[in-house]
Amino acid sequence: MNLAKEVFEKLPQPNQSEYTTIIHCYGLNGMGTQAIELYYKMPIEFRDEGIYISVLNACSHSGLVQEARSIFQTIQKKTEKIYSTMIDCLSRASLFEEAQKLIDEYDQDHLPSIVMYTALLSGARKFKNTKLSQNVFDRMEKLFPRMTSVLTSAAVLLANTYASAGDMDKASEIRNKLNKSGQKKQMGITSTVVNGISYEFRAYDRSHPRSKEIYAECEKLSAELLQHGHKYDSSWITRPIDPDETVESVLSTHSEKLAIAWNFVVNPGASSIQLNKNLRICDDCHRATKLIAAIRKCEIIARDANRIHHFTTDGKCSCNDYF
Ligand SMILES: [Zn+2]
Ligand SMILES: [Zn+2]
Structure with missing residues (x-):
């Protein structure tokens, strides 16, 4: 990021796509204030959909x-993507009524957009709001009956919301239905x-030839x-626990934690670790990784499905816990 910033600052007259790239990078690295500053500094005629989405x-x-x-209000031509980004922003901050209002506003003169509903559903999951999740999901089923793959992901989100709110029965009911279909x-x-x-690594993976050492390192960590x-948060366990397992043993062997442990098995004094996760990092792994970075004095950079997390040795993450 620092390198990108340096390169950018040396450009005599950055063009539109260079502005878009750097604002996007600031966003990925949790540098929202810098992104906004640059947005207000850049030539107004450069502002287009890409810039709006990046800054939002x-x-x-x-x-x-x-x-x-404030930025959203000034946008003249609000596209589907711009609306979706704003709805995502509100949902992440648990401002669900306001998000719902925007969806209604958009639906008045457009075909409904499944991306907006998914953003709302993700926000509801984050705040363990089962009632809202169920409402949004029901509405999605009605509005988008043929979009099976998105509906499947939505159903998984819904099940996870029930599980994290402690309603394991409802969660497994939904999962069973999914398995059957x-x-x-x-x-x-x-x-x-x-x-x-x-x-x-997958969660609870024992396929690695040095799996024993990895699990020993996980226990140490x-x-x-x-x-x-650290308090393990059982609400991030999204499957039934076997009798020989504990909340700790399940959560401490999520794929992120196995990958971190493997790094320390090979390089006990590692000072930097890089991870790539195909889905969003879970809240428990996020809190744990912040602590591990501090305890082991090791920088950890994790790219997940949404963004890049930069865990620093002072126990913080660049996303400021917004993810
Ligand atoms: Zn996790
Ligand atoms: Zn983070």
């Missing part, structure tokens, strides 16, 4: 709702490059986490 996204990922509102949830996979070789005040 940057606000969204840094929790700068008021700033996003043959729709499978996408598996979470974290990949990491260690000493030039790429490795992939887990003990350190607990010592430093």
